[in-house]
Amino acid sequence: MITIYDLAKQTGFSAPTISKALNGNGKLSEETRQIILDAAKKAGYTANMAAKALSTKHSRLIGVILEDVAMKRGFEHPLFGGLLNKFRHEIEMAGYDLLFLSKHFNDGMSYIDHCRYRDVEGILIVNPIDDDPEMKTLGACGIPCVSANEFIPGVCAVISDNETAGRRAAREFYEAGHRKIGFLGAPFRENSPAALERYKGFKAEIEAYGLEFDERYLEVCDAWWDQAGYDGMKKLYERCPDITAVFIVCDALAFGAMKYLLEIGKTIPDDISVIGFDDDTTVLKAAPMLSTFRQDRDRIAQLASEVLLQEIAGIPGPEVVRVPAEYISRASVRRFVHVPQMGFIS
Amino acid sequence: MITIYDLAKQTGFSAPTISKALNGNGKLSEETRQIILDAAKKAGYTANMAAKALSTKHSRLIGVILEDVAMKRGFEHPLFGGLLNKFRHEIEMAGYDLLFLSKHFNDGMSYIDHCRYRDVEGILIVNPIDDDPEMKTLGACGIPCVSANEFIPGVCAVISDNETAGRRAAREFYEAGHRKIGFLGAPFRENSPAALERYKGFKAEIEAYGLEFDERYLEVCDAWWDQAGYDGMKKLYERCPDITAVFIVCDALAFGAMKYLLEIGKTIPDDISVIGFDDDTTVLKAAPMLSTFRQDRDRIAQLASEVLLQEIAGIPGPEVVRVPAEYISRASVRRFVHVPQMGFIS
DNA sequence: CTGAAAGCGCTTACAG
């Protein structure tokens, strides 16, 4: 391992001068800077981050909280995996490395202790353990934070515009002539608001058409995976066999729901129309006709990294940044021909 | 931030004594150890890793090379995502953190420079960029390495027993009465041997039955994703419409291949039998009847972490560790009734 | 523009 002192000896300058040349700060003649840079390159010098971190208190490490209790897929989560691919890339371009924060590190060190241990400079919260009390303390821990999925007091959330998407789904069904529309949700939680916001938007839009949303048409599944969708759909459909359409808060759930519908002999969209959420490739292989919403994972990741980097630089971030979720129209929504269309003579 | 010196002041002991107590090394009376530990706990002391790393040269960081050029799914790769979930867990239990090594870090620093920069103690190679010349140098770079997918000179590979799996697939078809069996492969590369090894085992088994494997029955797709499987199957089937079965080296490819077969009006397994590889949930949602092989990602991850930790402790690892891939029999293989069975009078 | 001094928080021999 070659150090700054080796370079000092070789070039005849002092260690601080080497440091200045390498980091491009302080006043230095262009000539000596060049000499030093050349020597560094020739010697194959690489800075030692531990030493840098110790003296500057800057580790160039971004902590990531990723637990995925909801889906239990970890890196393979349909939203989070892709989000991290992009986030990792953005952060690396800025000279930071990712570090996964963990509760089972060193006999149950907390997230914040893990951060202090590694001098983590910023935190991306993707998905923590449900109702972890430590989450509430993150906003005030002194380390810049950004969240890509949760609402946490005092931390900026970069999150899909779920409410608008919910409205969009309702409108899609309404304009296609549907009037009895079910909503298949997932656990409604204030801090992890995806399902709830989609529901709010959906309901508001329905009511904007002068219809009343019958609460019987709402069924909340108790998890985010296939089987929960199957079970939820069964309950909903047995209770309300009159629905002609259903909006489902995620594709994994939609997959289970459609499985149930198919099993009882229904066809999609002839008997019942479906809109999902996530554009989950896993599901789309099996159900390529499923209309759904695509969360813009790249955009979320990019905005999250921007906000975080800004915060690290001392510029406070906004409370929330919304990213539109794009409606992907495929073939799971039936259009009733009797619906009056604008511009036609009826 | 509270340091060892604060603890020294509070307890009346010296810094080195605090250090010994905290790390459990050196001789120390049980009494003073207890006093110090209590004080540390009360003060909420967390060690500073940068300082530790600087003085010990041990960063407690494991570098991970994960590029996924083959599938372009990164964290979402069907094998690698799950593997990393488990590997991360194992490594954390041992007090290490993951650090992703990257070529686009700090203006194109190499993997090895990235390691030196962070004092990385060990490297897990999951999937590098194809034919990256740096890979060949890893085995001799002085940092313990383990590979979960590739063969790299001087580094232990923990990898599925592809050859046995290939034989198993051939046997499955043979015993079901198939005699004209196609093989749909993916790029054969010596260092990334999955496809090639599966082929070798498959062919050897076929020949062990006294049959000759007709090279016309072999088609090598040019990538690892759906479309390549579709295209490859098309070529193979147009050339050899007499095949009654096909072994396909990965499920993603199998998905594309089955799509083609279905499109031309074939049924599976009545017209053609298929065995895939990976037990890829993505594909299995769409094709739940697909018989395939499950790579034991947890086991691979666990063995890889064990080997690496051992190497870090100075105990050299074996050259290669094989992990059985389990055959999962579902319903994509047709059994011909006319096959003579052992024990029956024919 | 350049360098001597001190410090970041910890650990490692080495004395006592």
Next chain:
DNA sequence: CTGAAAGCGCTTACAG
């Protein structure tokens, strides 16, 4: 069993 000294590789004021 405990502590004084020096060092890990870098940076930050502060002189000159």
